[in-house]
Amino acid sequence: MTVASALPQDTQDIVRNLQANCERPFDDALAMPPGVYTSAGFLALEQERIFKKEWLCVGRASALPNAGDYLTTTIADQPIVVLRGEDRSIRAMSNVCLHRMSVLLEGRGNVRRIVCPYHAWNYALDGALRAAPLMERQAGFCKAHYRLPQIRTEVWQGWVYVTLNEDAPAVAQQLAELSALIDDYGMASYVETFYEEHTWNTNWKLLAENFMESYHLPMLHRATVGPHSKLEEMECPPGLPAFNYHWITKEASLPIGNAHPDNTRLAGHWRRTTALLAVYPSHFITLTPGYFWYLVLQPVGTDRVHIRFGGGLAPEFIADPQAADHMRALKTLLDDVNAEDRRGVEAVFRGVQAPLARPGHLSHLERPNYDFARYLAARLVT
Template identity: 60%
Template sequence: MSEAKMNPMHELSDNVAVPFEQARAMPPSVYTSTEFLEQELDKVFRQDWLCAGRSSSLPNPGDYTTMEIAGEPIMVLRDRDGSLRAQSNVCRHRMSTLLEGRGTVKSIVCPYHAWTYNLDGSLRGAPAMMHNTAFCKSEISLPTIRCEDWKGWIMVALNPDATPVGEGLAEVDALIGHYGMENYVESFCETHRWNTNWKVLAENFMESYHLPVCHAGTIGGTVDLEKMTCPEGRPAFNYHWILKDNTMPLTLAHPNNTHLVGDDRNKTYLLSIYPALLITLTPGYFWYLSLQPDGPDHVNILFGGGLAPEFRDDPEAATHFKALKTLLDEVNDEDRGCTEKVYRGLCAKSAEPGLLSHLERPNFDFARYLNAKIQGEG
């Protein structure tokens, strides 16, 4: 094998330089290489918009959540005037992280020396600093990070020059804006860590070719491979849709839903917002994954979901939610088993990428997106 072929960046470029009709899965080195991961962190995760969850999960001033992007600790909170704000989660004194997990605070207090910040990041107080003549409280504040509320999603970007979310994802709104995704109500949000590469999980979401087998115990029987549509992806996302039958009422539009008509009443969209927000949107419910790599071999997952307004307002809402959560937990367990097996296989010396089905068109589009980013073309 040539030196160029040994380089995962070159291997990926070769991989996407063919027509889709001849496409193969991405080479193993793209998943297992620490060198490639560093390129992803620098040219993908530090550049594009990432999701911190649903904005409805932070309804009140002081409500917060935390995340980490490419090693950078970040907090997102609702400030005093009701706006979403993202800022560094690192104290400006001795650099301890400040907040953990999710919760509600009246102010931000460092757990190390009690330096205290207002919700807008300005320094409120710092004990025993009166003898340092260079100290000026008014000059110290937590660095601000870009944050936008896009259709109910909290989107955060380290890159100050990233294209505004609404502009970059205008085609998503044109595609599924009539579903009213911003009005769906989150019912749960959890964090998980799986022993697989983040791209394996992303690709698993992007294709429904695996549903009849991997999900034979849950949703596999509700889909027909012959009725799946996988259009060519767009620069900022890919998508496909499935027409569901009536065996699972939650996947269909509620009788009180009057704005969805025709096939849209039983059409499920699977949206992959690059690089790492994965959304399943049905007329009755939604669920999502927001991914962060944790080394080549692990992925940290924000996993949430909820109901369309009509199901949330239904007298049987509690029953609907219980049924949804039970289903999603079972589907998640099936996906974990499949994706962890794929990563183990990728690490084998005998691993070799196979040819893609027409139902894996989104995977090829994702590979092209990654290649463009890594090569500095996107």
């Protein structure tokens, strides 16, 4: 594999340094070089070779229960709307009007028609143009010739993914091994009970790496989940091409972290085992027998990351008479954990910019970070 010579020299050097580290055996591996996090050229390469080509999660299908429910996102400068159609299917389309190219919808909501805020051209939920005020006066205009471009979308385990790449293998195909590992949890049936969006002042990969490894739990999270985290009991097996994962088997800090008495899907130690899942490049899930929470990351420059943050409960806890209390307890815990994580990853970003910053050796519990680095190198080196 070679680094494209058309890249700026400093970007080539960063990619080569990353590649060289990934060629080291894991027991001698180092953290990624600082330029991976601070270089605008490296981020531009990520946008071109990763975000434009990979499947990217945009949230839970259950967040779109009704016809006309929608959410919006942007991938590599392409605004996208994902919505539930009148036929109950979930589809993704360009979120740009076919007239004067205004963005159509913002945020999340529900619509009966997609109406352009600029000139009121409006589209059906399948993207077909239904009305264009006064355009019948133009002989060259034909309404039937206008339909919003469709974008590939798939639902896997209750998650909605989109991609701009027509040649990308199906999500279910790429994540078949992950499905086999976690099927007994029944993640598709978990119910989202909260959703928020945030922007933190750090590089997206620092937050990704923070999620992937549990080495930091006893220290960074010493006021929350740290005391319940026994490093000696954690398992960090080698990752696979599209994802990495690790397990934590423990008595949970919240009752909902272990399986509900009515849960018949899980047996033995699995009733108290948490799976931490990193679906490349930017979807991260903590899956416990009783609840889940997730992050979907999108870089906004080298120094900021947009975060889709949500979570919810397994169906047995949703049906429990104490469901409302469980929801409040979960959200309170996660808000505290997120505050600790934010302080941690923003401090690391300040550190990687230092002239004397140097990456050190990874611990055996940071195997997911090593696998993530190798994923990045494989996509960025041609």
